[in-house]
Amino acid sequence: MPNEPGKVTVRMYNVGFGDCFLVTFHYAPPLKDQHILIDFGSAGGAADLKRIALQIRHACGGKLYAVVATHRHKDHIGGFSDAGGAGSPGAIIASCKPEVVLQPWTENPDAGADATSAALLGKNRPASPTHLFLASMNAMQAYAQAVVVAAPLWRGAGNRQLAIEKLAANNTTNPDAVRNLRTMGKQPPRFLQFGSPSGLEDDKLLPGVKVSVLGPPALQQQNLKKYAKQSGDYWLAARFWGLQQRAAATAGNDLFPDEPRYEEGPMPFHVRWFIEHADSALKKNALAIVTILDKFLNNTSLILLFQVKGRKLLFPGDAQLENWQWALSRPGIADLLRDVDLYKVGHHGSRNATPKDLWSRFEKRRDRALTTMMSTAAGIYGRSEDGKVPSANLVKALQTESTLLNTQDLKGGKDPIVVELECL
Numbered sequence: 001m002p003n004e005p006g007k008v009t010v011r012m013y014n015v016g017f018g019d020c021f022l023v024t025f026h027y028a029p030p031l032k033d034q035h036i037l038i039d040f041g042s043a044g045g046a047a048d049l050k051r052i053a054l055q056i057r058h059a060c061g062g063k064l065y066a067v068v069a070t071h072r073h074k075d076h077i078g079g080f081s082d083a084g085g086a087g088s089p090g091a092i093i094a095s096c097k098p099e100v101v102l103q104p105w106t107e108n109p110d111a112g113a114d115a116t117s118a119a120l121l122g123k124n125r126p127a128s129p130t131h132l133f134l135a136s137m138n139a140m141q142a143y144a145q146a147v148v149v150a151a152p153l154w155r156g157a158g159n160r161q162l163a164i165e166k167l168a169a170n171n172t173t174n175p176d177a178v179r180n181l182r183t184m185g186k187q188p189p190r191f192l193q194f195g196s197p198s199g200l201e202d203d204k205l206l207p208g209v210k211v212s213v214l215g216p217p218a219l220q221q222q223n224l225k226k227y228a229k230q231s232g233d234y235w236l237a238a239r240f241w242g243l244q245q246r247a248a249a250t251a252g253n254d255l256f257p258d259e260p261r262y263e264e265g266p267m268p269f270h271v272r273w274f275i276e277h278a279d280s281a282l283k284k285n286a287l288a289i290v291t292i293l294d295k296f297l298n299n300t301s302l303i304l305l306f307q308v309k310g311r312k313l314l315f316p317g318d319a320q321l322e323n324w325q326w327a328l329s330r331p332g333i334a335d336l337l338r339d340v341d342l343y344k345v346g347h348h349g350s351r352n353a354t355p356k357d358l359w360s361r362f363e364k365r366r367d368r369a370l371t372t373m374m375s376t377a378a379g380i381y382g383r384s385e386d387g388k389v390p391s392a393n394l395v396k397a398l399q400t401e402s403t404l405l406n407t408q409d410l411k412g413g414k415d416p417i418v419v420e421l422e423c424l
Helices: 049-059 074-080 089-094 129-154 163-170 175-183 224-229 238-250 269-298 321-329 363-367 392-401
Strands: 007-012 020-026 034-040 066-068 100-104 190-192 210-215 303-308 311-315 342-344 371-374 403-406 417-422
Touching: 007 311, 020 049, 020 311, 034 049, 034 074, 034 089, 049 074, 049 089, 074 089, 074 163, 074 175, 089 175, 100 175, 129 163, 129 269, 163 269, 210 321, 371 392, 371 417, 392 403
Parallel strands: 034 066, 066 100, 100 190, 311 342, 342 371, 371 403
Antiparallel strands: 007 020, 007 417, 020 034, 210 303, 303 311
């Protein structure tokens, strides 16, 4: 039919460790092709974001239908920063005048996404779970920024950058990108959760395309009591972080202002052992906390499923196991995903962003009719085999059971990897 796309093109740009996908729906005249940019950022590896932004503007003819920012990690939204002015990557994308920007509900300023303290923790005041959740997320990101500043002092004699520095930097707030995303769309941004109308299904602008929002779940869709019991390592310990931040603010960001310090010169012999071991414990705890935050933010990722004339394209951002557990437990979702044609590999190929329960449901992998696209870079995230990204076991499965397209195979190439799917 003339009001349905005849073809879909997906471009995957090489941003190193990060995501950047341009999805184009091709229509017969007089309808115009429509372009949706999904994420634009990098946290490591060689990436000329300005050049890529110019490539995107050329590919979409200077007009985007929509921008999707799946979650606030730097490797997904860093390219939207317009801090460099008119020639910055973010300004170039904004010049494409998207109709609307889609983000997860955790970015909604009306819900408290900009909260810098958990003031509702006061006595005899009702606590808003959403406010605590979002205020705690910002407190954790403030901690990540503190780690970025402190971590260079922990380097050894070789002054080699530590893994925690990259991880912490990816979890900071990206304020310029956040601000630009909120203002670049012609319409107000849409903040989505599981089951929300996407706002993209427009009979005039995007006819024949259905978009399902499969994540993230909202707080009321989660088992809060269960999470509270596991708050030490599951999502976030909201009360602890709210109190921690208030205490820091009260003390002028110095919890022990009157205590002596040993910032320069040799340490006194009688405290040397204690300071060295305390320093080691600090590094381990900082890494553990920032890792929890990284997992937490990944689980705020939008999951979008595009359906068009017999084709299904799945873009899950960095959604990890907890996000998927909710989606797959909902009626009809598991069946909806059985005949996916194209899967954007979650979290750059990590071991817990493509659950086996999800992978096993992709029926087209059995005859390698499934196309998988993975944007990743080695040596950026994780050192041991257990936590390394991309996961060797997952990559093996992707190569064996699907047609895998991997930015690592570009070997420095400047052109994107392009997939074209003819609509059935």
